[in-house]
Amino acid sequence: DVKxxxxxxxxxxxTGEKVFLECVQDMDHENMFWYRxxxxxxxxxxxxxxxxxxKEKGDIPEGYxxxxxxxxxxxxxxxxxxxxxxxxxxxxxxxxxLADAYEQYFGPGTRLTVT
Amino acid sequence: xxxxxxxxxxxxxxxxxxxxxxxxxxxxxSDYYLFWYKQPPSRQMILVIRQExxxxxxxxxxxxxxxxxxxxxxxxxxxxxxQLGDAAMYFCAYRSAxxxxxxxxxxxxxxxxxxxx
Numbered sequence: 124d125v126k127x128x129x130x131x132x133x134x135x136x137x138t139g140e141k142v143f144l145e146c147v148q149d150m151d152h153e154n155m156f157w158y159r160x161x162x163x164x165x166x167x168x169x170x171x172x173x174x175x176x177x178k179e180k181g182d183i184p185e186g187y188x189x190x191x192x193x194x195x196x197x198x199x200x201x202x203x204x205x206x207x208x209x210x211x212x213x214x215x216x217x218x219x220x221l222a223d224a225y226e227q228y229f230g231p232g233t234r235l236t237v238t
Numbered sequence: 239x240x241x242x243x244x245x246x247x248x249x250x251x252x253x254x255x256x257x258x259x260x261x262x263x264x265x266x267x268s269d270y271y272l273f274w275y276k277q278p279p280s281r282q283m284i285l286v287i288r289q290e291x292x293x294x295x296x297x298x299x300x301x302x303x304x305x306x307x308x309x310x311x312x313x314x315x316x317x318x319x320x321q322l323g324d325a326a327m328y329f330c331a332y333r334s335a336x337x338x339x340x341x342x343x344x345x346x347x348x349x350x351x352x353x354x355x
Contacts, residue, residue: 127282163247165329165345181342213283225271225333227343229283 127230142201146214155197160211204237240265244346259315261330269335278326
């Protein structure tokens, strides 16, 4: 089974702090994604990566950056946390090519509160 | 740009009965994939069922089936014999089959399904 893990389930940070959210997958997937989930808005893509050191902006990249130094690890960085970044953050991975592989596998999520 | 709409923020159903969750989408593409994902409370999002647009036959997975109406751009999920474990947020998602955008899923806002015992 594919396993996607995230470094924290719950996180509380102060405004202005630099925040790191880590995601690790164990299935050698090329693609990794960071989403933000807010009630009534569904999932919104922040960034995705299709290879090591490669990244592309999603729909809401402002205020975020990412790092992918190793294939299995994809980090989301909030350079200076703000209260409007309080949200649930979901990491996902997938592998391209085959129809079955279009499925995205998700981590448990990190609920971030910025005070 | 593609969009996905789930018009039911919340649905409830009696245990053992059947419920249908609605999803509509907008696209100019002819080849794409549609998905229903389930997010149980405090648990990970998992894939329930997928449908390839070029397949006319509706996908089924045990108690879960879809009604895919390509011309109407509708993709509803039917859950038969509802069980308490079906209580979750359900998300409809679209994926293009073309170009670099094929890495991304376009998501609906979700429908919260409540199962009444």
